[in-house]
Amino acid sequence: MNKRILSIANFIDINDKLIDVGCDHGYLGIYLIQNNLVSDILLTDISQSALNVAINNINKSHLNIKTLVTDGLNNIDLNKYNTISISGMGTTSIIKILNKLKNNNTINKLVIQSNNDLKLLREEIIKLGYYLDDEITLKENDIFYVICKFIKGNKKLSNDEIKFGLLKKDKIPYYNYLISQNNKILSLLPKDNIKDKQKLESEIIILNKLLEESR
Ligand SMILES: C[S@@+](CC[C@H](N)C(=O)[O-])C[C@H]1O[C@@H](n2cnc3c(N)ncnc32)[C@H](O)[C@@H]1O
Incomplete structure (x- = not known):
């Protein structure tokens, strides 16, 4: 199974x-x-x-x-x-x-x-x-x-929980994966796309905070 x-x-x-x-x-x-x-x-x-x-x-x-x-x-x-x-x-x-x-x-x-x-x-x-x-x-x-x-x-639920779910230790690899995905998209974004850049960067800040808290 x-x-x-x-x-x-x-x-x-x-x-x-x-x-x-x-x-x-x-x-x-x-x-x-x-x-x-x-x-x-x-x-x-x-x-x-x-x-x-x-x-x-x-x-x-x-x-x-x-x-x-x-x-x-x-x-x-x-x-x-x-x-x-x-x-x-x-x-x-x-x-x-x-x-x-x-x-x-x-x-x-x-x-x-x-x-x-x-x-x-x-x-x-x-x-x-x-x-x-x-x-x-x-x-x-x-x-x-x-x-x-x-x-x-x-x-x-808090806004962070709505977005990324409950804070749990088994999510550590998942948070790391989401950060790497956001970084990948950031590297491909056109320079003048400020709005998406800010959104992805603020998500990375939240995900790093969740990583800290879940350890
Ligand atoms: C990808 S399979 C997932 C099978 C299984 N639940 C799993 O997680 O491995 C999705 C199944 O949902 C069925 N399905 C899609 N829409 C549905 C609906 N409205 N009602 C009932 N079954 C549906 C499809 O026919 C298909 O067999």
């Missing part, structure tokens, strides 16, 4: 009744059921062919796991579940799916790994009435992943 899926599984508890939206291969669900780590689970995907791969993997593992072809949270009785995981999609798709949670009272945990724009992800999920409880940051195949756990409720 890859590190990214294991880290997502790390945020799932035995009492969770989980919907894994966009399960594709189904590895997360298979791992959770094989190891008795979840109370109930539904694996969904918008694509029948993706779900067929999951069904094939479930059968090969001699397991019994519910699956459903559907777009996001459509056609699912949310009252039967308390947790949602979405991983490997972009923030816009994730938010579009989660917007269905407006007026929902049963889903109290979201485990999300977005492929892009984590600032927007945090902002939008907070607007839906969840707070950022924890994050795991990892590097796999030269790509950094941040797995976010949101819990129903209110807790304010």
Whole structure:
């Protein structure tokens, strides 16, 4: 099992009744059921062919796991579940799916790994009435992943936390990576692009501060 899926599984508890939206291969669900780590689970995907791969993997593992072809949270009785995981999609798709949670009272945990724009992800999920409880940051195949756990409720984040997430020791390589990315872009910016230059430089100052504080 890859590190990214294991880290997502790390945020799932035995009492969770989980919907894994966009399960594709189904590895997360298979791992959770094989190891008795979840109370109930539904694996969904918008694509029948993706779900067929999951069904094939479930059968090969001699397991019994519910699956459903559907777009996001459509056609699912949310009252039967308390947790949602979405991983490997972009923030816009994730938010579009989660917007269905407006007026929902049963889903109290979201485990999300977005492929892009984590600032927007945090902002939008907070607007839906969840707070950022924890994050795991990892590097796999030269790509950094941040797995976010949101819990129903209110807790304010600082501007730095909205932008770069919770201050954690496992983020040190990630902060260093972001600094090097900003430096790379800075070196390619035209001299007269003062606005972007200032933005990138002020981000580097914040990231260096976070590095200091996380050590
Ligand atoms: C890159 S895969 C990620 C698979 C797995 N969650 C992971 O993290 O390895 C994204 C999956 O999301 C599915 N997907 C995309 N949009 C979706 C939607 N609106 N509802 C359900 N599934 C969706 C795709 O068909 C695809 O199988």
